[in-house]
Amino acid sequence: MxxxxxxxxxRGILDPQGEAVRGALPALGFEGVRSVxxxxxxxxxxxxxxxxxxxxRRLLANPTTEEYEWEVVG
Amino acid sequence: xxxxxxxxxxxxxxxDALWAVERAGAEPVELWHAEADxxxxxxxxxxxxxxxxxxxxxxxxxxxxxxMGPVERFAREGGPVLGIxxxxxxxxxxxxxxxxxxxxxxxxxxxxRVRVRVERSDTPWTAAxxxxxxxxxxxxxxxxxxxxxxxxxSRLEEEGRIVLRYLENxxxxxxxxxxxxxxxxxxxxxMPHPERxxxxxxxxxxxxxxxxxxxxxxxx
Numbered sequence: 197m198x199x200x201x202x203x204x205x206x207r208g209i210l211d212p213q214g215e216a217v218r219g220a221l222p223a224l225g226f227e228g229v230r231s232v233x234x235x236x237x238x239x240x241x242x243x244x245x246x247x248x249x250x251x252x253r254r255l256l257a258n259p260t261t262e263e264y265e266w267e268v269v270g
Numbered sequence: 271x272x273x274x275x276x277x278x279x280x281x282x283x284x285x286d287a288l289w290a291v292e293r294a295g296a297e298p299v300e301l302w303h304a305e306a307d308x309x310x311x312x313x314x315x316x317x318x319x320x321x322x323x324x325x326x327x328x329x330x331x332x333x334x335x336x337x338m339g340p341v342e343r344f345a346r347e348g349g350p351v352l353g354i355x356x357x358x359x360x361x362x363x364x365x366x367x368x369x370x371x372x373x374x375x376x377x378x379x380x381x382x383r384v385r386v387r388v389e390r391s392d393t394p395w396t397a398a399x400x401x402x403x404x405x406x407x408x409x410x411x412x413x414x415x416x417x418x419x420x421x422x423x424s425r426l427e428e429e430g431r432i433v434l435r436y437l438e439n440x441x442x443x444x445x446x447x448x449x450x451x452x453x454x455x456x457x458x459x460x461m462p463h464p465e466r467x468x469x470x471x472x473x474x475x476x477x478x479x480x481x482x483x484x485x486x487x488x489x490x
Contacts, residue, residue, distance in 0.1 A: 209417065210415070212376070213373065213377070216377055255326070255331075255334070258363070258370055260417070260419075261370045
């Protein structure tokens, strides 16, 4: 089965990449963007989703600075 | 005294660290990431570099290398462990030190000499310094912006676990933190590179104060 894991900086944590992207958009004429957060998308093929939660906790995300969510996509 | 330097795939300060350890008066010992063996060393250094290409997060994959099992046991038994730059990131990922190193606030790789103040001399890696002692050391990092939640930061301050502080913050680090130590004080992580300031030909040998400290500690 396919699993998609989304990892992003926790709320309140400085995200300099997101800030840089937010700053670049108006330069291209895209106005009205209030905030941008840049995260990471991880797609995996697994035999079972039983251990995905543990994978997220132990390796895929750093619980000190990041939050994550995951879903089975097919 | 024998000081081990771990070599991960992508470490690039390992040779410098081995060389500087010898300059500081200790016997350098190379430790290979894939071997769960510390070869009986008296202290361990995790050097700078880009272990595993910094993939996922700096230090995230190195932290599970075979050598890290014995390093964690050694640290929990009170053995002196120093993480420099990427080594600091590995120690945070391994939960041997609190917090994390985020991307520099201004998205720039910072590569220059900075002034730091030694806040504490009661660690094996600062025992040759006096508190308040100022050192000029090179930094070279993209993720050196120290972060910990407010409760952890105040605990670190109260317990005197900020070991080095920048005089001018180069990366947005919380409280100007350049280095912290573990609860037991034996595990220290630093963003500056003492091994790059270990010979007059490099412009400074102030880094030997840090690397030589572990010898002072051994005599106590």
